[in-house]
Amino acid sequence: MPPHTEATASRVDPAPAPLARVDDATGLKNMQQLIQLRWIAVVGQIVTIGVVHFGFSIHLPLDHMLAVLAGLVAFNGASLLRLRIHPEVSNSELFFALLVDVAMLTAQLYLSGGATNPFTFLYLLQVTLGAVLLKAWSTWTIVAITAVCFAGLALFGRPLALPLDHDRGLYSPYIWGMLICFALNAALLVIFITRISHNLRERDDHLADLRQRAAEEEHIVRMGLLASGAAHELGTPLATLAVILGDWRHMPAFHNDPELLQEIDEMQTQLLRCKAIVSNTLLSAGEARGESSGKTSICAFLNDLVEEWRATRPVYAFDYTNRFGEDLPMVSDTALKQMVCNVLDNALEASPRWLGLDATRDANTFTLTVTDEGPGFAPAILAHFGKPFQSSKGKSGGGLGLYLVLNVARTLGGSVTARNRPEGGAVVTITLPLAAVTLSENEAYGR
Template identity: 65%
Template sequence: MSGTTDIFAVLKDPAAVTALGQAAGHQNMQQLIQLRWIAVVGQISTIAIIAWGLGIQLPVAYMLEVLACLIAFNVASQLRWHEKWTVTNGELFLSMLVDVASLTAQLYLSGGTSNPFVFLYLLQVILSAVLLEAWSTWTIVAITSGCLAGLALVSKPLALPLFHERGYFSLYIQGMLICFAINASLLVVFITRIMTNLRARDSKLAEMRQRAVEEEHIVRMGLLASGAAHELGTPLATMAVILGDWKRMPAFKNDPDMLEELQEMQTQLARCKSIVSGILLSAGEARGESSTRTTINTFLGDLADEWRNSRPVQTFEFENHLVHDVPVAFDSTLKQTICNLLDNALEASPHFVRLEATREGESLKLLVTDRGPGFQAAVLEQLGKPYNSTKEKPGRGLGLFLVVNVARTLGGTVDASNLVQGGAAVLLTLPLAAIAVPDNSADEVKE
């Protein structure tokens, strides 16, 4: 299946795995951009309160210039990362260096280490520990430490009134409390968001690895089935020749009951040969050389008639609610997928099976229902996992496993549930785009 190849390629290619991490980095970059806008608003508010509210002398013009540069950088970042969806560690590192540089410039202009907001350096360090690789984080630690030491040497202390007062009357203490509240709040909000992004990335990788394992299992099964089909070809042909000879022998030819038995054996043998041929045809991709151009109604009608005539079902209902016929390409793999659903229903409910076909938007929906005991909760929770069955027989649980993976390869879904009135329902949803015949091939559709 092409989907299997794509997943294996992703998981075996370090660059492809890295791209998944870079996609999560894009979301984290968006968080940094939001945080930078909050910093811009906070700096404007602080400058206004300190300079004009409290009357403390600050180089407002220079501070606004630094702020303008930060705004320009953030606007450029927002435009760039709106178009580009992968972010590297180096790009995140550079972005955080700009934040550190901006904070250092503002602190230099507003008192250096005597400014209570100097503890905002911790915000940069903690964010770097979450977002960046180890070498980048330690570089941020070294740079912020150097900036802090430099501010202590070259900056002028901020002339705060009531600087030496104790308790809440000290503006320095009040600033420290505000800085702590801002640090704590921003860390809780943004680290929670960042960790959500990282968990989503890890979950995506785990899901892809699990899917690769499952589809590798399908590949192995396909190889085994193909090999078995080749091996069965010769004995089946031999049996067909023997049955033909028996029908011409006088001992059997003159016995009507025996002839009827032989005819039934030939019918079942023909079905076995058809199954083997189908395995060989569909051993490749889900949409391969075994595709047959037809229409939805023709395909489903023929499938329903064939399944009804070849299975010992007491009552089989087929309801086709498709008003508009659509040219499509169905192959033996998809045919076997639908038959697997019907066969599972027949095992649970030999007296009644129902197939209903509907169209919803651009999707084909096939609903198979029965009147059996229904699914157990454990089976529903692990739907589509190999060997997920309560039947104590070897190989059970592979039917739904194959159905789910074929549907997933075509971009569809499989949902299962238990009916209130008793029995089970399995809904196979397939996008019409995955099975539709291109317009330029519509004239080749087989009716």
Template identity: 50%
Template sequence: MLPPSPARADAASQRNMRQLVLLRWLAVGGQLAAIVVVHYGLGIRLPLVPMVSVLGGLVFLNLVTLLRLARWPVTHAELFGSLLVDVTALTVQLYLSGGASNPFVLLYLLQVVMGAVLLEVWASWALVGITSATFALLAIEHRPLLLPADFATSLSPVYILGSWFAFVLAAVLLVLFVTRIAANLRSRDAHLAEMRRRAAEEEQIVRMGLLASGAAHELGTPLSSISVLLGDWKTESLIRADARLAAEVDEMQAEVKRCKAIVSGILFAAGEVTGEAPARTTLRRFLRGIVDTWPGKVGFEDRLGHDRPIVADRALGQALTALLDNAAEASATTIALVAVTDADDLILSVQDDGIGYPAQVLESLGRPYNSSKPRQGAGLGLFLATNVLRTLGGSLEARNLPGGGAETRLTLPLASLALEEDA
């Protein structure tokens, strides 16, 4: 699962704060209407000055918040603090108008629900504890209301205790289920975002595959021509008489052979028939072949234990070759391929003492063209390796080593390569 980007998180926090501001405007309007109706309509005397002062404070807070939203991002602590201010204002209003016997005490549940939706889990539970404590405190300490004879009544302590217990139970259940539902929704959204990203990458892979397949077809003819010409050169008397020229021709023939193998691998990976059947080999021989055919010097640390028969996967071989090439391009003087089997998994680790991965590459590992190299087409090695591993049911990880250099680790199930031994 991918975490949300900082820009998206800031935008979401700002939208949430705007919703709180809107809710506060509604609360101010509702409380003002209730004060007017109760004080002037029902004849129940309320302390107007302090209660209206609380509403004025909420209006001032809203104005300051709106001015600040246009300049600075909103943090989680500010959202939590904003809800605490609303709880405090409601507590003061309830204290001035009868305490826990005031039916508007249930408005605490609105703050609890808002906290469960907008805040982190710990802050949501903190809000439950705070509102439960203030409810209990209002049952003990409050300013009594002098009710007219027609409205006068008294609530028993048992009723108040039952109301408090019902409030706590409702608040706990609300937070419990709302936070779980919110977590499920976030997980679903993250999964959908990951699927959309993979679909876009796979579409890009298809386009790259078509281009690579066409290029491989076009390269086949000139490579064959060069191979024939080099074979003719090698038979020339002048070249056979010069050891240096003969060695250079041998080297060019080896490089042409490697290029033809790469072209064949591209066609094979594209699903086209190349006239070669999938090779049956063993895991140790497959990895040793990659190390031996790579043009540079690679140390092979074999921790495979019991050798296993496999079907050689050319795409995996190309991915390993690309990682070795990356290590060489990172100015590494020592490169090692470490092969380990762990239960049902094969772990291949390419380690080097080069300059390591830049931070931006590690943050977006496996994305196409994610590279610090200026040349055109750079950044495809890790992208292709990641998708090869994904096809095989594996994964790719990379990190910089504490002593310098980098490690790229490929983990894949042995079953994706395994060949059942003949009975």
């Protein structure tokens, strides 16, 4: 990617909520839609009753109809209070809410003309909402109940004393009622079915993301098992090489040749690094080889990490800035250490001449920013940032370093951002919640 390409960004967010909470969140949103629809129904009924009773001079039992409206308002208020106390909503609760709406509508229709009331078509709104919101058995139950209610209105309802003037078209109050009912049905269906469908699509997208996350985590587990097995297997040959190099140092042919001794020293240094990598791999897998995590602080952890990383890498220029501020206690975490080293290694490979590490704190988050002067990320890499085997290095099996970084960050509840700088180079930012990496006051003092 050219150095001066316009900066773009890709972000991997913290781990989503467990699968069990997805349907709960969707149910909550759908119940909120029903509550909004009920408020609209209350206002609409007040306006309609007023227009019919006072505008068209059609006598209605106002006391009874307003009592039904008061009951609907009380039920809606109770629904709001219930959502604040217990936000999870099940299919049965949505079913019950729709049954209450059907009962209230039936009561109002019974008091205002029965089956001859043009607003009986509002039953179709309840059936449609049930078909979208409820399980199959609940939907068919709503269909049966609305049919029974309509039949009951036809049998027991008392028609209003309206003139038979349907032939007058829009001058007929009955035609006006049918027109208003149709417009109301259509508008509410478009508005609320669109919102509810959006909620369901969000749920489906969330489930798809969770399935993808589960597949990636399963892949990580398999990689961890392979790495642990490889580390075990490498222990013996590395020990053998260490013994051989130690013997070579005391052999006359090598002891009297400074250049060979220097090369043996370099080989032993790299061998010690290989042993440290093997030990860290086993430690990350929960198989510490005589080592254990110890208490430290964030600043000390970062300073030691940078010192060790610089001592084992061919770094030409490295700018390290620690602006964390007040130091906090933490446990030295090998996984966190490897995560930061992976990002630094990638940056060093892309930018051998210079790279920088900046540590900052913002409220309750801990941020590490790694900057380099390399070619930056290709657009395709940014578009699929964090996916395994997405690498610009052209090597088989590449792209796993950042993949592991992202999964460690997810495990800690953090996030990773990658972008290109307008002046050239790339920036990778790791953001972690302080609660995930620090010790509480009691833990810090061993209470």
